[in-house]
Structure formats: C-alpha cells, structure tokens
Amino acid sequence: MTPVAPAEAVLEFPDNRLLIDLCGEYDRNLTDIEARTGVQILRRGNQLALHGPAEAQDEAAEVLRALYDRLEQGRDVGKSEIDRQFRMADEAEDLSQMEMFGGGTVEIKTRKKLVEPRTDAQKAYVRSLFANELAFGIGPAGTGKTYLAVAVGVNMLVTGQVDKIILSRPAVEAGEKLGYLPGDMKEKVDPYMQPLYDALNDFLPGKQLARLMEEKTVEIAPLAFMRGRTLSNAFVVLDEAQNATSMQMKMFLTRLGEGSRMVITGDRTQVDLPRGVPSGLADAERLLAAITGISFNYFTAKDVVRHPLVAAIIEAYEADHPAG
Known part of the structure; x- marks a missing residue:
C-alpha cells in the first residue's frame, strides 16, 4: 500500500x-x-x-x-x-511556565536602544535588578549578565533613580604583570575594563558618555580602587566577580550606601586567581544565600545569546567537568 x-x-x-x-x-x-x-x-x-x-x-x-x-x-x-x-x-515552555518566571514583555529603555531580555532566566534576572538592592548574576559567558546589568544601570540613571553608575572589575593579571605594561595606571587597567566600555557605548551616545565620564557620573575602575568609598545613590556593578578574593568581595559588598543598587556578576568556571586562593564569589553564595533582599540569579548554556556554537562549547566543557 x-x-x-x-x-x-x-x-x-x-x-x-x-x-x-x-x-x-x-x-x-x-x-x-x-x-x-x-x-x-x-x-x-x-x-x-x-x-x-x-x-x-x-x-x-x-x-x-x-x-x-x-x-x-x-x-x-x-x-x-x-x-x-x-x-x-x-524546553517545552508553555504559558504556565512563563507565568512562573513572571513572563510577558520585559524591556529596558536606554538612550540608544530598547533592550529586551531573550530568555526566561534573563527576564527573571532583569526583574530582580529592579526589585532588589543587591543581586547576583551567575553563569557562563555570553548569557547577558553584565550587558543587562549595565542596561538597567543606564535606565536608572536617565530616569533619575540613581545619580551615578560605577562599574568595576578585578584587574587580575593573566600572564603579564601590570607594572610591565606601558602607560600610566589608566592605560594599564583599561584593557581589563574594555567589556564595560563596550556595553556603555551600546546604550549611551558617544558624546554624552564622554561628558558623563568626565563629570564622574559614570565611573569605570578596578576593584582595588573601591576601598574606603561609600557608594550612595549609585548603580554599582562588579563584573567577573569570580576573580575577587574573599576579602575583596567583603570590601566591595560593604561599600553599599543609601539609595544604591549593587549587582555582582561572575562565572564560577573561569576563576583566574592563583592556585589555592578561594573565590570571593563562591564565599558570597555560601554566606549570603539566606539573607532576605539579596537575589541570586543563575544562567546555563541555554541562556547564551552569542553565536549558537558558544552554547554548544559551554555544554561540552560542563559535561567534561561537571560543577560540584
């Protein structure tokens, strides 16, 4: 037949x-x-x-x-x-699952573009950034942790919810000593900060960003420069937090001042600290998970929004070296 x-x-x-x-x-x-x-x-x-x-x-x-x-x-x-x-x-996501994640349209308005979280984990993350004074975004590269945090920071700045944006990263040396690199201190650390500059340039016109940085309304600085400061009425992001030591993480978290929001992003699989030095991000997860008002948001390879091969690469490494 x-x-x-x-x-x-x-x-x-x-x-x-x-x-x-x-x-x-x-x-x-x-x-x-x-x-x-x-x-x-x-x-x-x-x-x-x-x-x-x-x-x-x-x-x-x-x-x-x-x-x-x-x-x-x-x-x-x-x-x-x-x-x-x-x-x-x-993933067979249906409407009830969308509701569980607080589904629906989530958008972040910046000066240059409208930013839309693409996955449910990203939507939940963005909501937590608006809802909590201290939020963690933990997961692999390419999942939008830092990009979305900077977008929310720009949104809060242009809408008057904060007075400044402060972006920071640990300047962890990977093969080259900072002292051996040419130039003054800014020129030495700028390569470590470049991803933060890239994100800001996506959301703010060039001339406006230059003016805001000149006025110190927008700051980009290595983690070590945060010591001794109280960060009030600011949106503060610590990127690559897995490369902060436990003491540095405690120092940074205790900078939180009145009217401020703080976001900590990191990838537990990409620690560049010397062997035997514990990651401050892991300590923060262990010590702060039960505190009300602090949110922890987790991403997986399924949330990668770069080239589809990036998700496949991450999954291959995770399969070979399971987290635990």
Missing part, C-alpha cells in the same frame, strides 16, 4: 513587508528553519507552505509564528532569534 504523504501546512501573513523580513535576505531564515526541522518551506505571495512530517511542520509553524509576532512588535529577527525560538521549543 502506498503511504499517504502528509498534507501541507499553509501559514498566512497579512503584512508582506514583514514577511520579507521573516524570510530574511536570500531566504536565509527559511533555510535555517528548514535545516533544523527537515521541512521544505515554499513562499506563495503572502503565504508560506510547509511540506514534511506533521510533527516537524508543527515545530516550524510555531517558530515562524513567534518570529512574525516579534517583527510585528518592531523587533529584529535573525539567526540568534531563530536559535532562541528552537531552544524554547526544546
């Missing part, structure tokens, strides 16, 4: 301009979805016809509808958004 081929599924999209964006340049988005699902997608006017197994058709249709909804909201669609939609489908 000849098997019956599955019927095609036809999706109709009312706005032809958005449909062009959905398909992508040279239909690259459709090609990506075809490769992931095994369906064939044919465009007919303002319709997309899906050919393939029924289950694969359903998966492709769900992704296409979600991406089109995103375009209707004025957001971009590209390879990373497609990857995110498939990861969400793999």
